[in-house]
Each structure stands twice: as structure tokens, then as C-alpha cells.
Amino acid sequence: xxxxxxxxxxxxxxxxxxxxxxxxxxxxxxxxxxxxxxxxxxxxxxxxxxxxxxxxxxxxxxxxxxxxxxxxxxxxxxxxxxxxxxxxxxxxxxxxxxxxxxxxxxxxxxxxxxxxxxxxxxxxxxxxxxxxxxxxxxxxxxxxxxxxxxxxxxxxxxxxxxxxxxxxxxxxxxxxxxxxxxxxxxxxxxxxxxxxxxxxxxxxxxxxxxxxxxxxxxxxxxxxxxxxxxxxxxxxxxxxxxxxxxxxxxxxxxxxxxxxxxxxxxxxxxxxxxxxxxxxxxxxxxxxxxxxxxxxxxxxxxxxxxxxxxxxxxxxxxxxxxx
Amino acid sequence: xxxxxxxxxxxxxxxxxxxxxxxxxxxxxxxxxxxxxxxxxxxxxxxxxxxxxxxxxxxxxxxxxxxxxxxxxxxxxxxxxxxxxxxxxxxxxxxxxxxxxxxxxxxxxxxxxxxxxxxxxxxxxxxxxxxxxxxxxxxxxxxxxxxxxxxxxxxxxxxxxxxxxxxxxxxxxxxxxxxxxxxxxxxxxxxxxxxxxxxxxxxxxxxxxxxxxxxxxxxxxxxxxxxxxxxxxxxxxxxxxxxxxxxxxxxxxxxxxxxxxxx
Ligand SMILES: Cc1cc2nc3c(=O)[nH]c(=O)nc-3n(C[C@H](O)[C@H](O)[C@H](O)COP(=O)(O)OP(=O)(O)OC[C@H]3O[C@@H](n4cnc5c(N)ncnc54)[C@H](O)[C@@H]3O)c2cc1C
Numbered sequence: 001x002x003x004x005x006x007x008x009x010x011x012x013x014x015x016x017x018x019x020x021x022x023x024x025x026x027x028x029x030x031x032x033x034x035x036x037x038x039x040x041x042x043x044x045x046x047x048x049x050x051x052x053x054x055x056x057x058x059x060x061x062x063x064x065x066x067x068x069x070x071x072x073x074x075x076x077x078x079x080x081x082x083x084x085x086x087x088x089x090x091x092x093x094x095x096x097x098x099x100x101x102x103x104x105x106x107x108x109x110x111x112x113x114x115x116x117x118x119x120x121x122x123x124x125x126x127x128x129x130x131x132x133x134x135x136x137x138x139x140x141x142x143x144x145x146x147x148x149x150x151x152x153x154x155x156x157x158x159x160x161x162x163x164x165x166x167x168x169x170x171x172x173x174x175x176x177x178x179x180x181x182x183x184x185x186x187x188x189x190x191x192x193x194x195x196x197x198x199x200x201x202x203x204x205x206x207x208x209x210x211x212x213x214x215x216x217x218x219x220x221x222x223x224x225x226x227x228x229x230x231x232x233x234x235x236x237x238x239x240x241x242x243x244x245x246x247x248x249x250x251x252x253x254x255x256x257x258x259x260x261x262x263x264x265x266x267x268x269x270x271x272x273x274x275x276x277x278x279x280x281x282x283x284x285x286x287x288x289x290x291x292x293x294x295x296x297x298x299x300x301x302x303x304x305x306x307x308x309x310x311x312x313x314x315x316x317x318x319x320x321x322x323x
Numbered sequence: 324x325x326x327x328x329x330x331x332x333x334x335x336x337x338x339x340x341x342x343x344x345x346x347x348x349x350x351x352x353x354x355x356x357x358x359x360x361x362x363x364x365x366x367x368x369x370x371x372x373x374x375x376x377x378x379x380x381x382x383x384x385x386x387x388x389x390x391x392x393x394x395x396x397x398x399x400x401x402x403x404x405x406x407x408x409x410x411x412x413x414x415x416x417x418x419x420x421x422x423x424x425x426x427x428x429x430x431x432x433x434x435x436x437x438x439x440x441x442x443x444x445x446x447x448x449x450x451x452x453x454x455x456x457x458x459x460x461x462x463x464x465x466x467x468x469x470x471x472x473x474x475x476x477x478x479x480x481x482x483x484x485x486x487x488x489x490x491x492x493x494x495x496x497x498x499x500x501x502x503x504x505x506x507x508x509x510x511x512x513x514x515x516x517x518x519x520x521x522x523x524x525x526x527x528x529x530x531x532x533x534x535x536x537x538x539x540x541x542x543x544x545x546x547x548x549x550x551x552x553x554x555x556x557x558x559x560x561x562x563x564x565x566x567x568x569x570x571x572x573x574x575x576x577x578x579x580x581x582x583x584x585x586x
Contacts, residue, residue, distance in 0.1 A: 072492070074462055094449075096484045099442070099501075100465045103419065103453030112546040113419055115448040134446045134552070136336040139343055139350060142550040149546075185462035185495040189479070194487035206584050212337050230579065231586030242505035248487060255487045263584035270337070284582045286575065287561060293340050296561075302578060303561030304571055314572035319585060322576060 006035045007084060008057065009042075009092040009101075011071070012049045020093035020155075022162035025056040027155045028091055029163065030120035031128065035089070042076055042179070044069035050172045056162075059170040063179040073100035074184035081108045083178055087150040094154040095254075102154045111150030114143065118159040128153075136270055137295035156273060157254075199249040204233030206263045209252060211237040211275075213268015213289065213308055217245045222312045223267060229319040235259065237269045253278035267308045271296025288312075324379035324472065324496075326370040327435045328403065329426060329452075330363040332387055332394040333445040347551030359394040362441025366502040368509040369470060370439055371402040377472055379436075380404050384429055386414060386422060395525055400516035401509070406525035413530050416542025423454035424540055428533040430459060437478075438499045442466050452501035462494050466503040 006028045011018040021039070028037050039057040041050050043064065050060045061083070068075065084090065088109065092098040094116045106113035112128075118140075119131030126148035132141050145151060201207060208227040214220060227234040234250060241251045252259055253275045260281035267288050269275060276299060279285075287300035288308050297303040304311065334341065334350070335358045344351040359367075370381040382405040383398045385391040395406040409425055417425065430438060440452035442465060449465070456463030468489065469481030477493040483503045484490045494500075530537050538544055564574050579585050 074464075096466055096482065099449045100453070100463075100482070103450040104457035104463055107420065107423075107454050107457035113450055113454070114547060115419070115450050129550075131555075132447070135334065135339075135341040135350070136445075136447075138336060138341040139552045140555050141552050144548050144550050146546040185477075185498070186464060187477075187493050189491040189493060191484070192481070192489040192491060194489075206586065230584060232584070238504065244508065251487070254485060255483055258486075263579065263582050265579075265584070284584070285561075286578065291340050293342065297563070298555075298560055300561040303563045304575070305563070306568065306571060310568050311571055311575075314568050315575050318572045318576045319579075322580075322585075 004032075004035060004087065004089060005085070006032050006037050006089045006091060008037055008039050009080075009090065010039050010049065010053055011093055011095060011097055012041065012043065012046065015045070015048045017049050017052050018093070019162070020095065020157050021053050022056055023157065023160045024091045024093060024155055026163045027117070027120070027160040030160060031091070031117075031130070031153065032089060032123060040080070042068050042079065043071065054169050054172055057170050060172045062172055062174050062176060064174070064176040065179045067182070068179060070188045071097055072184060072186065072188050073097065073104075074186040075182050077101055077105050077108060078182055078184075079179050080105060083175065084109065087111075087148075089147065089150060090152045092152070092154050094156045098154045102152050106152040109150055109152065111152050112145045112147050114145050114151060114153045116156050117153055118156045136272055138293055158273065158277060195248060197247060197249045199247060201233050201235045201250055201252070202257055202259055204235075204259070204261055206230060206232035207235045207252075207259060207261045208232045208265045208267065209235040209237070209269060210240060210267050211269030212239040214240070215309070217243070219309060220245060222309065222316070226312050226316045226319075229316050232263075232265070233261075237272075237275050266296055266300065267312065269296060270294050271299060324373060324377055324436045325382075325434060326373065326379060326437045326439060327382045327384060327430060327433065328363070328366050328370050328398070329438070329440045330367065330383055330385050330394055330398055331360045331441070331444045332357050332385065332391050333360045336445065343552045343554055347553055350552060357390070357393075359397060360441050360444040362443060362502060362504055364398070364509045365504050365506050366439040366441050367398045367401055367403060368507045369502055370437075372507060373470065373472055375402075377474070382407055382433065382435075384409065384426070386410075386425055392525060396517060396520055397512060399520045399523065400512045406523070408525055408527045409529075409533065410527055411529040411537075413537040413541045413543070416545055416548070417540050418545040418547040419448055419450035420454055420546065421540040421544050423451050423458055424544075425533065425535055426451070426455050427458045428535045429528065430455070432528070432533065436496045438497070440499070440501045442501045442503050449501070452499050456499035459497075459499070462498045463500070464492065464494055464498070465501045467500040468503045468506045470500065470506075
């Protein structure tokens with residue numbers, strides 16, 4: 001069984017493969033040791049992407065069609081159902097595209113769906129064992145999956161580090177002619193880019209970042225006062241933007257901004273992977289949270305279990321005095 | 324437009340310390356604060372806003388134990404006219420596909436133009452909406468943060484993609500959409516609103532009433548099974564500071580100074 005093929009769906013944009021492609025190559029090695037890998041590159045004008053990923057996969061299947069220029073999951077799903085052999089094991093990234101494509105794909109393939117995998121625990125015959133997280137990352141779970149009829153596995157971005165691969169530049173097989181006659185009841189119109197305002201948290205060296213733990217809108221003043229005393233930028237997690245307490249350009253995370261500060265002070269933020277995914281460059285991170293089990297304590301440099309509503313004003317006072 | 328919204332009762336992870344119980348068989352459930360899954364609440368609000376503008380009905384469905392009734396009532400208090408509960412011991416242990424299978428049966432008992440789910444719930448899978456659409460053979464879109472209804476035409480929808488950009492598409496109805504937070508501002512429901520719907524009857528359907536084969540759902544039908552919960556052995560983890568509020572503030576001040584955190 002372990003020599004069954006693994007198919008990896010490559011996300012790409014502007015002629016470049018997403019980092020997730022290389023993470024999925026590593027994930028394949030851990031989830032399905034020894035299995036040969038086939039990358040699936042679907043799009044229009046994708047030769048460069050095919051060459052780029054050929055370095056880490058056994059082979060690449062290219063599906064190059066003008067009609068596939070934008071990755072519409074509703075079009076890709078019937079294509080994959082048509083070209084994938086029965087019992088295939090498919091890996092895709094747990095990103096906004098994977099969330100769109102994967103669940104329905106597993107149903108149409110009659111395969112098990114294993115979402116948001118963060119770790120591999122081994123393959124035992126047709127039983128795949130993985131690690132997932134539940135309850136916003138507060139606890140982990142061992143999960144066993146019957147993949148005798150195939151599997152669609154979505155892998156959390158950042159969970160598997162890309163590794164130098166043994167593959168030596170596999171062949172690119174052009175299967176574009178199979179990607180014709182596809183239709184969908186959802187058609188792509190346009191992409192509207194995120195609003196750019198005057199606020200730019202991506203250039204800040206020091207960020208004070210506030211999350212749902214702030215509780216009430218009027219408490220925000222406490223955090224604003226701290227940021228001002230520190231001379232730091234003010235950023236936040238998603239619920240603060242959803243509640244319209246702060247502007248969207250201040251949101252850190254996969255659906256917000258990617259920041260690279262030297263110091264990041266996280267106040268009442270639990271540490272979801274979507275939030276942490278927006279923090280790069282390994283900053284010195286201080287986390288203040290009243291829950292000792294908050295996942296952010298696993299990644300922060302320094303942690304404080306405290307009520308931010310008490311600690312923040314005390315810290316602001318100390319800074320003002322110390323100046 | 325007749326809309327079905329799927330909701331789930333979940334432990335509120337913002338309010339609770341979740342810990343592993345019974346050697347991993349479950350989490351500690353005593354004293355947990357439960358609420359409606361955050362994403363589902365936005366889905367219900369969106370459905371209500373659409374029908375307020377254009378007419379139609381909103382039905383809120385939940386699959387769970389008898390306690391699920393509490394969240395269905397709460398969402399009805401927001402303005403959903405109908406509730407529906409799917410309860411059967413045979414549903415316990417269902418994987419995503421099992422849940423989608425049960426929901427499909429419920430969908431086919433009614434007539435809906437649109438089905439909304441939350442983008443994800445407490446297990447972070449984000450799978451039920453997409454599976455339900457595939458089982459029904461309806462089109463699907465995930466992470467929807469905008470719905471424009473133009474009578475007689477496909478829906479114009481926005482999906483939130485990486486970096487907060489919006490992918491705009493047209494989608495035919497009937498369809499299934501999974502809703503992202505922030506699409507609207509869910510209305511507040513007070514005790515009084517909940518009292519108003521306290522006596523509205525909520526039908527309860529079991530596997531027989533739904534015509535669901537029990538072997539295809541629950542742990543019997545699950546391909547994906549949780550073996551246990553555990554707490555990962557912490558890596559390096561954070562260096563934890565202790566002390567009184569004043570001492571903690573002092574320690575943070577020193578650290579911030581040392582690391583260039585104060586300008
Ligand atoms: C597709 C997708 C994209 C997403 N993109 C993003 C993104 O870009 N950015 C983002 O941030 N999220 C994003 N999310 C949401 C993400 O999954 C989490 O829901 C979110 O990050 C949680 O924000 P939080 O940590 O502020 O809130 P919570 O997870 O609710 O955490 C609040 C924390 O505050 C603590 N707390 C409460 N009161 C106090 C107090 N008085 N003192 C101290 N601590 C307190 C609690 O213990 C808790 O840990 C996305 C989700 C999806 C599905």
C-alpha cells in the first residue's frame with residue numbers, strides 16, 4: 001500500500017508556487033513515507049510553476065487552459081474527479097482554496113476527508129494516523145482514518161517545514177487536453193484587493209496587539225494609552241475588526257496583514273494559527289492572557305497569566321514614570 | 324427566498340479553559356460555558372437580513388443532543404421563524420461526512436433555495452458545508468463575506484481570500500455557502516427575545532423520521548475517528564513571569580527596555 005501514489009495540489013499565483021507546495025512535499029514524506037509524489041499544477045501559463053515544483057516531486061501533471069486561469073474550486077473539482085485514479089491520496093493546503101475545494105472533492109472521490117492536519121503519526125495498512133487540534137488549539141487530538149477508498153488530506157500551513165527532497169527533478173507531463181469541457185454553476189468575476197489606508201502596521205518595529213480578551217470597546221483606550229507610551233504601533237486580532245472596533249488594516253493574520261516587528265506584545269489573544277500566520281521574522285513576543293492554557297504561550301518568548309485590564313494600566317504608568 | 328441555516332452548540336473557547344478528561348476520552352465538560360458557534364451566528368444574521376429585505380423564511384437546524392435546543396431557540400429569537408432539531412443516539416461519533424449525510428436528509432424534507440453554514444466550528448475542520456453541497460450536487464462557496472441577491476439572477480457573492488482580498492463570483496441557486504465572520508453585525512438577543520420564542524414548537528427528527536440509514540452515520544459509518552484528546556508536550560514554550568501586578572509590570576518594563584520595545 002505504501003507505494004500508492006500521492007497527489008499534491010499546488011497553489012500558485014503570479015507564476016510562482018505558494019510556500020505550501022514545498023510544505024506539502026514534506027508532509028507527504030511524513031504521512032506516506034516512501035510513496036511517489038505527483039504534483040498537480042492547474043492554471044493558465046503555468047510552465048514556470050511546473051519547473052519550480054518539479055524539483056521536489058516525483059513528477060508533475062500540468063493542466064494548462066485559458067479557462068482555468070483563475071482557480072475556481074467548482075471547476076477544479078470535476079477535473080480532479082476525472083483525472084485521479086480510484087483510491088488516490090490527495091494532499092492540499094488548509095488555506096482558503098483548500099477549504100473551498102477539499103470537502104466536496106472527498107465526497108465526489110468517495111474518499112475520507114482529513115482536515116487541518118498538523119502532525120503525522122504513521123500509516124498502518126489502510127489506517128492513517130494524524131494529529132489535529134480542536135477548540136481553537138487548546139487541545140490536540142489523535143485521529144485515525146480509514147483511507148482504503150482514498151483520502152483527501154488538508155494540511156495546516158506552516159505545520160510541516162520544507163525539507164531538502166530526494167527527488168531530482170521529475171518529468172512534467174502535459175495533460176492539458178484532459179482539462180476541457182468543464183463547467184460550473186459558480187463563475188469567477190473579479191478579485192477586489194484589500195483596502196489600503198493610511199495605517200501601515202507592516203513597517204512597525206514594535207507592535208502592541210489586542211485581541212478579544214479586551215472584552216469591551218471602551219477598554220481599548222487602555223491599550224491605546226500603552227501603545228502611545230511605548231511609542232509602538234497598534235494592531236489587533238480578527239474579532240476586534242469583525243466588531244468594527246478597529247480598522248481592517250490593523251488586523252494581523254492570514255486574512256489580514258503580515259508583520260515583521262522586533263517586539264510583539266499580544267494582549268488577550270489566544271494564538272490561533274490564522275493570527276500567528278501573519279507574524280514573521282521571529283519577534284520577541286510577550287503574551288498576556290488570563291488562561292494559562294492559551295496556545296499562544298507555546299510560541300511566545302515570555303508569558304504572563306494575568307487580567308490585561310489590570311496589568312496594562314499598571315505597565316503604562318511604569319513606562320510613563322520611567323521616561 | 325427560503326433559507327436553511329445549520330448551527331452548532333459549542334463550548335465557547337474564548338471563555339473556557341479546555342482540558343483533557345478521562346485519560347483523553349473527552350474534555351472536561353462540567354462548568355463549561357456553551358454558546359452558538361461564532362461563525363453560525365453570522366450565518367443566521369445574514370439569512371434574517373436577506374429575508375427582511377426580500378421576503379422568505381429562515382429555518383435554523385441543529386444536529387446534537389437535546390441541549391442543542393437552547394442554541395436553536397437563541398437563534399430563533401434573532402428572527403428565524405422555524406427551528407429544527409436532529410437528534411438520535413445513532414448520530415453520536417459521526418465524522419464530517421456523517422453530519423453532512425444527516426443534514427442532507429433534513430434538507431430534502433423541506434424546500435430551500437439557500438443553505439448557510441458557518442465557515443468552521445469548534446473542531447476547526449471547515450468541512451460540513453462543502454460536503455453537504457457535494458452530496459446534494461449543489462454549487463458551493465466557502466468563507467463568504469458578501470451576498471447580493473438579484474431576483475431571477477445568480478447570487479453575487481464575495482469570498483474572503485488570503486490577505487483579506489475578496490474574490491467575487493456569481494453562483495446559481497440552490498446552493499450552499501459557508502459564512503465568514505465579519506460579513507455583518509449580528510444583532511443582540513436579550514432574555515426577553517428568548518422568552519418570546521420559548522413556547523414555539525421545534526420539531527425533533529430522528530434517523531427513522533429522516534430516513535437515514537444508521538450504518539452510514541455515527542461511529543458506525545465514520546471513516547475518520549478521534550482516538551483521544553491530549554495535550555502536546557510543550558516545546559521550549561514561553562518563559563512565564565510571576566508576581567503581583569506591580570511586580571509583573573516592573574518585569575515587563577525591564578524586558579521591553581532591554582529588547583528595544585520602548586521608544
Ligand atoms: C479563514 C480564516 C481566516 C482567519 N484569519 C484571521 C486573521 O487574519 N487574524 C486573526 O487574528 N484571526 C483570524 N481568524 C480567526 C481565528 O481563527 C481566531 O478566531 C481569532 O484569531 C481569535 O482571536 P483572539 O485570539 O483575539 O480571540 P480568542 O481566541 O477568543 O481569544 C481571546 C483570548 O483572550 C483571553 N482573555 C479573555 N479575557 C482576558 C483578560 N481580561 N485578560 C487577559 N486575557 C483575557 C482568553 O483567555 C483568550 O485566550 C481567521 C479564521 C478563519 C477561519
